Amino acid sequence: MSQDSEIAVHQAHVHEAHAHVGEHVHRDDMGSKMGMWLFLFTEVLLFGGMFILYAAYRFIYSDAYKVAAAELDTYIGTINTIVLLASSCAVVLGIVALQRKNKGLCLGFLWFTQACGAAFMVNKYFEWSHKIHLGIYPKGPALADMSEGEVVFFGLYYVMTGLHGLHIIVGMIFIGIVMMMIQKNKITHDNYQKLENAGLYWHLVDVIWIFLFPLFYLIH
Amino acid sequence: METDIHKEEEHAAHSHGYGIYVLVFFGLLALTAVTVSVAGINLGSLTLTVALVIATIKTCLVANYFMHVKFDTPIFKVFIAVCIVIFATMIGLTFFDLIFRTP
Numbered sequence: 512m513s514q515d516s517e518i519a520v521h522q523a524h525v526h527e528a529h530a531h532v533g534e535h536v537h538r539d540d541m542g543s544k545m546g547m548w549l550f551l552f553t554e555v556l557l558f559g560g561m562f563i564l565y566a567a568y569r570f571i572y573s574d575a576y577k578v579a580a581a582e583l584d585t586y587i588g589t590i591n592t593i594v595l596l597a598s599s600c601a602v603v604l605g606i607v608a609l610q611r612k613n614k615g616l617c618l619g620f621l622w623f624t625q626a627c628g629a630a631f632m633v634n635k636y637f638e639w640s641h642k643i644h645l646g647i648y649p650k651g652p653a654l655a656d657m658s659e660g661e662v663v664f665f666g667l668y669y670v671m672t673g674l675h676g677l678h679i680i681v682g683m684i685f686i687g688i689v690m691m692m693i694q695k696n697k698i699t700h701d702n703y704q705k706l707e708n709a710g711l712y713w714h715l716v717d718v719i720w721i722f723l724f725p726l727f728y729l730i731h
Numbered sequence: 732m733e734t735d736i737h738k739e740e741e742h743a744a745h746s747h748g749y750g751i752y753v754l755v756f757f758g759l760l761a762l763t764a765v766t767v768s769v770a771g772i773n774l775g776s777l778t779l780t781v782a783l784v785i786a787t788i789k790t791c792l793v794a795n796y797f798m799h800v801k802f803d804t805p806i807f808k809v810f811i812a813v814c815i816v817i818f819a820t821m822i823g824l825t826f827f828d829l830i831f832r833t834p
Contacts, residue, residue: 541804545806545810548807548810549810552810552814555814555818556814556817556818559818559821560821563821563822563825566822566825566826567825567826567829570826570829571829585767585770589763589767592763593760593763596756596759596760596763597756599756599793599797600752600753600755600756600759600797602797603752603796603797604749604752604753607747607748607749607752707799710797710798711798714793714794714797714798715798717793717797718789718790718793718794721786721789721790721793722783722786722790724766724786725766725770725782725783725785725786726782729766729767729770729778729782730770730778731770731771731773731778
């Protein structure tokens with residue numbers, strides 16, 4: 512049997528099941544997940560374009576990149592990597608908890624994710640404000656004494672980590688909305704695709720950081 | 732009947748315990764430790780390659796386990812492959828231009 516007719520049979524069954532209780536609820540978890548993945552690919556290409564820009568300039572200014580990257584704090588970068596990995600793990604553990612009908616534990620895991628997201632942004636705040644204090648920001652005084660390559664490096668640093676930080680904030684809002692829906696039993700152990708989609712988004716943001724971290728913080 | 736089988740498969744695919752994810756998390760932490768310590772050693776031009784290889788392994792772990800790609804229908808692997816090919820083409824063409832451009 513082809514997949515199409517399988518889906519048709521499945522939908523017919525769902526329809527029948529709901530006809531008995533007199534309501535029609537349309538649900539297509541697979542379609543929802545596919546839509547989420549397609550959206551994630553647009554995100555990959557958005558960041559991908561910037562990674563290509565980074566790579567092309569690194570090819571031209573490889574020495575200046577090394578000098579500029581020495582300004583970045585590897586310690587904070589490593590802490591933030593661990594924080595994001597832990598937050599990703601918590602999301603997926605939250606899904607397991609919900610599947611096992613443990614709503615409280617699921618919300619606990621998601622609160623942990625929110626706390627990690629907040630911690631990441633606080634670290635980022637201290638990191639950026641320290642740089643701005645040193646005069647390293649677009650058109651800042653410290654950039655006047657730097658070579659062209661270093662200025663390019665810091666430009667990419669602010670744009671790429673800034674856009675990534677924006678994604679962390681969006682992810683936290685996304686997970687926050689999902690948490691409210693879990694609280695109101697709109698997302699349950701047998702209907703949790705929205706939680707999965709929020710998780711997929713959060714993991715993608717994690718994956719982007721997995722590449723940003725060595726490319727910006729670990730050049731020596 | 733077919734729907735039942737389908738449902739069962741779906742259920743089996745998602746009924747992993749907490750353990751495997753915690754294990755993957757520790758794997759990711761170990762790889763982070765490796766990438767940070769390797770960066771301290773001067774490997775010359777290999778530094779970038781090593782960093783990217785480790786980041787790719789970490790991404791595979793996150794995608795396969797946290798994003799459930801390993802347990803999902805194969806169509807998502809095809810999706811991802813297409814996305815990677817498009818991205819690789821973009822990188823390839825950019826570097827062709829960059830390397831062979833005459834000033």
